[in-house]
Each structure stands twice: as structure tokens, then as C-alpha cells.
Amino acid sequence: MNALTQNLSFQISTVNIVRRKDQSHLTNRNSVTSLQLPPSSSSSAANLLRRPLIYIHTHIRAHSDQQQEEPSSSMAAVDDRIAAIAESIRIIPDFPKPGIMFQDITTLLLDPKAFKDTIDLFVERYKDKNISVVAGVEARGFIFGPPIALAIGAKFVPMRKPNKLPGEVISEEYTLEYGTDKIEMHVGAVQAGERALVIDDLIATGGTLCAAMNLLERVGVDVVECACVIELAELKGRERLRGKPLFVLVSST
């Protein structure tokens, strides 16, 4: 437990409650909950979501003092926001290649409330924690990182593919399934001793996040936590973060 989690009203255990309007589904922690989408809504997001199902398995952090009975009202409020966020994420099969179930956050961005709630959940966790740097990984990390940075008063540092950032950069190579890739950060963007978050929309194998962390640590920055909207738990990316904590809103199996 680090200073960050001590100050949180929620600590890490798992209470899996997915509540959808008039329905409640209680799941044990190892099962997958399938959510039926509501009948047609006029929002673009609903129209784009593939029916019938999005499979999610949400981790909700519950205070360790509470029994696993009635969630507190604040937990229930976080609960509802996360359920709505999870439902707004669209799954596209066989993209970018056959066999991959792509987690598409663009439908979340089409729902202003869900997008705002996503940002709020991160901001609630990180404000007043003396974090001065939010680093976002190109390109979808550019969507979530800046609103968080603005709300907590931190600078935003883009981490980019090679040859995109002008001027002097430092690079970190990382391995892909086949071959390697590289991520870059500007020299001088951060100072030694600053406290930083790394943001991306999703963690899969953890390779990109790990490279991003390395870039920051190489120049003496303290990476407090990595934060993503979605985790693909089966790919065990969490274990590739060399012990750094990872915070996600939705864990997908």
C-alpha cells in the first residue's frame, strides 16, 4: 500500500456488482457478466453499439471495513458511473486482425456524461496527490490525458511514435508480438523528482506502458501510477509494470 491508496476512500478488494437500471446482477469475482443493452435509445452511442452483448467484468474497489452487503451510497454512485462507462465501450471483432476483439472507446466519447464520468473518476483519484505530470501515450492517451491534467493542474506530456516530436527526444524501444517499436518523449519535458501518471485508453500486454514508464524513470521522474480505462486482464499486462500500480475502470476478459 502506498501513500496514494492510503488516502483513498476505497481500497483494493473486489466487489463485483453490476447494476443496470432495473436489474441487478451479482457475480462472483471469477465469472463474466454479460449485459443486455437497453432497447433503442436515440443516442449515437446506443445506435453504434453492437447488440446484444458487451462482456465485462468490473472491478469495484470497496472499503475494507465494509462487509460485502449494502454498498455505501458513494460506492453505489461510483458503481453506476462505471457500469455506464463499461456499457458505452463497443467491441469490434476481428480488428485489426482476425481473432482480436477490439475495445473501441470512441462510443464512450459520443456520450458526454459517460466521458465526463470517466475523467472525473481519474481526477477524483489523483487530485491533491502532488502529481505534476500526466503523460499520455499516442494517440488515444491524448484523449484522456489532457482533461485529467487540466483538472489536476498538471502538465501534459505526449509520448509519441518515432519522428513525430520535433526537437530533441529520448527514445525507448519495446517488443511487440513480432519485432519492436519505439516511443519518444521530449528532452526537458519533465524534471527529476516530479511525480507522474501514465495514461492510455487500454492496457493489453503492457509493453507500451512499460516503455512509457521507462522513459520517465530514466530522467528521474517518480511514476506514481499507470491509469487506463480498460484492462485486458488475460494478457497480464499488469505484471509487466515492474511492480508499479495500475488503476483501471473496466477489466475485460
Add this chain to the structure above:
Amino acid sequence: MSALTDDDSRIPTIKSKIRVVPDFPKPGIMFQDITTLLLDPKAFKDTIDLFVERYTGKNISVVAGIEARGFIFGPPIALAIGAKFIPLRKPRKLPGDVISEKYVLEYGTDCLEMHVGAVEPDERALVVDDLIATGGTLCAAMNLLERAGAEVVECACVIEIPDLKGRDRLNGKPLYVLVESH
């Protein structure tokens, strides 16, 4: 014109935070680097506030941002005015059904894509990018939105390079910028 913002005291600071990098991405180009602006939380916030002040209460339901630096400025504006954010991307980045718009580069062509169904007809939209140069990308972005039936209210950029006359390439659509770079 950016005349409306000339007097705003926040503009000179914003302009001073933009770094010019010579000969990037190729010799002769003076690259306008907004990353240094993002390193100053107050200047970044002021940048967003200037757009939000302009667009709040104008019944705008869509903010479209052009990959990738439009993704940095678009979402905070969208969140503040209660609009949805639509990423406009290079080919094959968006999963699922997309519509594409080709546009001309100095040598050759490029393509911009938007999700089918992201925009509904008659929605009022902004197009956001960090900078307008020749206007080719912004024009393609506008075309995508209009093909889907949206009304593009205005294009908004942090920086304009007036000598490149991108403003003239917007089919008469208004352009709002904070900083001109000569």
C-alpha cells in the same frame, strides 16, 4: 479573424509558450510546436478556456478533432461545453464502419476517416486542430461532417499560418484562431 482575441491578456502568454523548431520535419519548415504550451498548466487551461468561452451556449453538440494533436485540444473543449468528441483519423485506425475523405498534399494525397453513425444529421459541429496551414486537412474534416449531414459551425485552431492562406480553403466557413504565425 482572430481580431476578437487580440485584446485578451491571455493570448500573449499562450503565444510565448509555443516553440518554433526550424527545419522540422524537413529543411525550410519552421515547425510550430505546441507541446511546450502543454507544459504550462495555466497557459494550457487558458487556451481551452478561450475556446470554451466562445462556444458555450451555442448549441454545439459535436467537437471533431483531427488526429493527433486535435485529440489534445478537442476533448477538453467537448467536455466543457457538453458535446460529444469525434476523432477524425488516418486510414485504418478506426475500427468498424467508416467514411473516408481524400485530400491533396504537396505531393500525393492522404485520407481522413470518421465513424459511420458518430454524427447525426443537423447536429452543430466544431472542427478542432492545433494548427491550420494549407487548410487541406481541415477542409477534408469539414467535408466528412457535412457528408454525414452535420452543420459545421466553425473551425478552431490554436495557430494559423496566414501566408499559407488555409482560411481560403474552407469554403467560406469561419475560422477562429488564437495565434497567427508569420
